[in-house]
Amino acid sequence: MLFSGIVLKCCLHINDERSTAAIFHLLKGKRSIQTVQDTHIYHLDHLYGIHQQLTKQTFDRKIKELHHQDLLIPKSSTKNIYKPTDKAKKWIENNKGNLPMNRFQGLKYYESGKIFYQRLLLLIQTLTNSKMHHLHFIPVIDNRSVENWVREAYKQIKPNENKVLSKLHEELHSLLVHFSDKEASLFVNKLTGFKTYGMSIQQLAMMYKMDAIDIQLLLTSMIHYILNVITKEHARYPWMAFIANHIKDNHFMTKSAQKTYHLLNKEKFSIEQIAKRRRLKENTICDHIVEIALNDNHFPIEYYVEKNTFEEILNAIKQTNSLKLKHIKEKVNDDISYFQIRLTLAQIKTRLNR
Amino acid sequence: MKQQNFLKANLKKHFNYSYFRTGQKEIILDIMKGKDVLGVLPTGSGKSLCYQLPAKLLNGTTIVVSPLISLMIDQVKQLKAMQFKEVVALNSFMEYEEREQVFNKLNSYKLIYVSPELLQNNELLTRLSQIEVSLFVIDEAHCISQWGHEFRPNYLKLHSIANALNEPPILALSATATENVQSDIIGALNRPNMIKHIYPMDRENITFCVREVSNEKDKQKRIIHFLSNHRVPTLIYFSSRQSTEIVAKEIARKLPQLRIAFYHGGMDQSERISIQQQFMNDQLDLICCTNAFGMGINKKNIRLVIHYHFPSQIESYIQEIGRAGRDGNASLSLLLFSKKDYYIPANLIQKELPTEAELREVFTQLAEIYKDGYQYPITEQHLEHVLQINEIQTRFLYFQFEKHGMIKNNTIIYEKGHWIQAYHKINQLRIKRLSFKEKKISEMIQWMQKDDCLRKHLYKSFQDTYTEPAFACCSNCGFKLSEWKPEQTIVSKKPPASWEEKLKELFLIGVDNETD
Incomplete structure (x- = not known):
């Protein structure tokens, strides 16, 4: 559903x-x-x-x-x-x-949400097992960087293990109250503790009579929501904020585009120079620039799209009432490239966002 | 004696066991002397300890070749949980960076698990040859024999790999190796002085029951009825992924009090771990699974193994029922079949080998690739992708192409006359293997249809005698399902009434952890 x-x-x-x-x-x-x-x-x-x-x-x-x-x-x-x-x-x-469509914040949390959740699961498993002096458990999470993070976190927490465990419980509890009972119980059933392994997605699907995919999406929506709350009220949720801390900020740009960004900004290279230097096609570099324009509010579009051209493209968009590149291209002067149209679209978008 | 005490002390220290199980001590003593050993030990007898303990004690590194990646990963996890940290599983799924990191410090590991496919990698082999290898272990060694039940062509190259590793002592291990297969193993490794440690594989605490049913519905009805008054740790084996899911749901619908899950190779790694661990933890009563489940699972109190579909050979059957009753208590194997089931394994083996038309097509395509002047290296993955054939077929074909000199160093070598000859040879082999597999299926079916002692016939091709059964023998020796009275699982703890209570319980709020 x-x-x-x-x-x-x-x-x-x-x-x-x-x-x-x-x-x-x-x-x-x-x-x-x-x-x-x-x-x-x-x-x-x-x-x-x-x-x-x-x-x-x-x-x-x-x-x-x-x-x-x-x-x-x-x-x-x-x-x-x-x-x-x-x-x-x-x-x-x-x-x-x-x-619960409004809970999702995909672009913001598509990566950090996953890491946050894995850290949370493994930390709970570790602390509860440690409290029971049981250090021979098979970790529920199979991810090296998460395991390393939990190991470090555990070292810090160990002296106050009991206190942290109960604080963490309090915080998670008051976060889960935001959801329906069914959602909260589903979330809790996925958790692993001491001698209690969390349920798999398939099991939850069977138990709650939902599609496995909906279970997964529901959990993701809850994680995004939780992240949003703890970012806003980190003083109220210090331990949850601790878990969410230092997950690499999602610079939303592909790595390759970031390199281009650097060459463009710092070295003031031209598209042609960057392409040569990076042994990539000029088209690829153009793709990067569009990506950069989408992320950078201060992107100097005039550099690639003159004011007249910009206006012409805007008019075409209004006329066709479409954002489809092909439709727009048909309505503008032949000299105007797809690249320029895409940049213009990107610019409109970033402006709207501001 | 001194050595024995030393081993026993280390067994306690590193693995927390007080005693060796049958065969372990004898094998380990020979390994510690630097001998080559062939060990045939039944499933669940603790085969892996035979190299894990020496790995800890020997100076250099122990390399274990295993065809089952998930099994390797499980074992590494278990060892790490036991504080055996200098261990790693190398496989082709590792990310580049991680692989580099591991490759650069191979000598820091006491135990390295590796897939036979990855051992074909020259870089890895060179690096391994530069470290001190004290023991080379070949797990599932029957894969070396064309007449073993799971032939793996890459296993035939292990002899030359041992050579590249400066001829370390070899330990070959298997749970199911007939005498023919044993001599194949020793021959292929070219270690004529290998010491054989062969242990009987019969299990005196397992009772066999084979029942013919009229159809699928009948089969499900009987299983559900049986489970409704036998709540014990149970596995049900199926031949397809889909049927594990369907039947698990059906049983769950009819018996809501049972805790049921399904398990197969198509599931995410994390989903698989959680099901395995729940079962280990007695959080589950029953798992509907394919043969992907069970390897490396060491749950002692599995009481009942049901075969919803029968396996395509006796060897697999013995391995699967061997997961029951590792604690020595009375356990039951229940196999249910209908006449329709006879065709299922035959259909499955069709998928393992190409048909003649497919073989011809593959030859034509390969010749075309050659004539097009294709520049890139032809690897197994590449072949699988281009020819659109499955992994098992590709493995078979690629090995044959190499063997017949049609592919050398990942390059196609074309010579028309030679290829025609090779085609006929490969086709002959295909026919031979197909009929071998069909023979295996009919052995299985014949066994199911026997009207005298099932135990006697099950083990006869592996050993001359068997131990007297400790409990009832089999359905042909007078055993009735109604007589079976295992100890029932009692779930006394009431499930928490609300999520809040459950969360509190999970976080051990109010639980005192002061041990002193």
């Missing part, structure tokens, strides 16, 4: 301008320029990367299912573009209360 809602929501926002593959990449958190741009343009930041283990098979099955339920219809000519029906809009409206 949650997954259906999310897919429909994406379809509504995208307004049949992209194929369903775009939605798939977005939910999976693909780090490509196209996906990042889609995320911004269609205001789907909160849903970016919320289900990174999603498989194409599961996704396609869901699209088919929504189609059979008359919630999506294929757009006439092309097959992989679907349009939400009026029934879908009603469906979303009716289920609003059951869809």
